[in-house]
Amino acid sequence: MKIAVCLKRVPDTVAKITIGPDGKAIDETSVKFVPNPYDEFAVEEALALKEKAAAGETVVCSLGGDAAQETLRTALAMGIDRAVLLQSPGSPDGLEVARAFAAELKAGGYDLILFGKLAVDDYNQQVGLMVAELLGLPCVSSVAHLAIADGAVEAEREIEGGIEVVACRLPAVLTCDKGLNNPRLPSLKGIMAAKKKPLEAKPVTLGAGSVEVLGLEYPTERQAGRIVGEGADAVPELIRLLRIEARVL
């Protein structure tokens, strides 16, 4: 089984976000970056599938600046065989990013292409599905449970108030949700081995796209409210406020 995982370098979910001087992007200095948490489920799934098949190759691919090499090394330390960095500043148009991934993956002969279900920076939640469409491959998004046997995929994805069961054939593109597995941590041995694994960097040029960022702003700060009172005795006053003032009851 030959599996590709697409990985994004994103600010840590606990990082403080500061808007940069251009007013369109965040200030990246002094922000800690991590592999996108949902992509780690994809990495783990690729490793587990290869281990189960006891054969095959796993490749991790990222689109970003040279700093993304560090993120790719994390995946290599987890056990992925080799890495490809598509060097590009990226694009606010997910379709342009998808086109670059599709061009890279097209001739790779992959049985499975895995993504995280979304990146916790831009929340676009679209590149994996677009890559599948561009390559003419089946795609199941937000997979929380997966079974693959004899080239047949059965996946479960959460929908509002239920679980959708989806079937397709390999080769396929899947985007991974929390719940699919528990990503391993890189071992010391894995970290040492990762330094020697191949990492190929190649520049790519993205199209202009049709999405233009006009600006980035902080959300309106919520006004700190008030402490209604202490203990159960404050409940009647809370209910009065919810009914009369907030009008939500």
Added chain:
Amino acid sequence: MATTILAVLEVRDGAVRKVSHELLAAARELAGTGGSVSALVCGAQAPAGADALAGFGADRVLAATQADFAHYNPDGFAATVASLAPGYTLVLFAATATGKDLAPRVAAKLGVGLASDVTGLAIQDGAVVATRPVYAGRAIQKVKLRGAPALVSVRPNAFQPRARDDSRAAAVEPVAVPAFEARVRVTGVKAPEKAALDVTEAPIVVSGGRGLKDPANFKLLEDLAEALGNTAVGASRAVVDAGWRDHAAQVGQTGKTVSPGLYIAVGISGAIQHLAGMRTAKTIVAINRDKDAPIFKVADYGIVGDLFEVLPRLTEEIRRVRSEK
């Protein structure tokens, strides 16, 4: 130029979902009286409520029906929307589990960009401008869409459905489903073990955190939810990671982002991770023992105290208030 909008509505179990009415409200507001709104429904047959869609803001109601559309059919729906989309200024989807799966497929077919999970829409100089939370709501991005058509998915609860206007009417017009290759097939929908409202769509969400001390104590929240009615039970990342609650209930950056009318956080300290997922709720109530907990900085109303005393009392009082109505 008049704004023409195709709103891709969502149908489940043969009925139009509430989020579809939100979509029509957003579309109508943007199109104004000079523009037009077409509502598209895909299903095995036209859904219940299709003939009332004009009352919620549609000018035309299009129905793409086919036997294998009883469940969501990703490739078939995408082919249908892509065949109808050219000529519209804007195609709107709901940013639900289905819409988030469908919209990118359509975008790739049409070769145009997509703005996902949008909370605000405007037309500026003839172009669609969308505002959308990024970095889990810690920043708001404004984007201009140059695509023809522009594609946007709209976050549930971000727009209020219009009051139904029965003076408006539109007949349901059948539209053709183009030939498509069914690469994936939805073979069924399993109900969860316990039928539950989804936290992203419920008008009220009550969430619990580590302060509940034991998974069994979520019963207290379930009781409160039942007393309130139409309420989903959410959870913090800490208790989901501890295996107390299902991931589907997790509110926060690696869970769901919710915008209910009322959010009640119980025994949740308010880590940045969690606040990112619920700060856009209209009214926030926090119940916590620690008066310095960060959750009180975003809460409209707070009660400092032992949740095991406050919750039962709150549930009791809500039941009393509800029974008065």
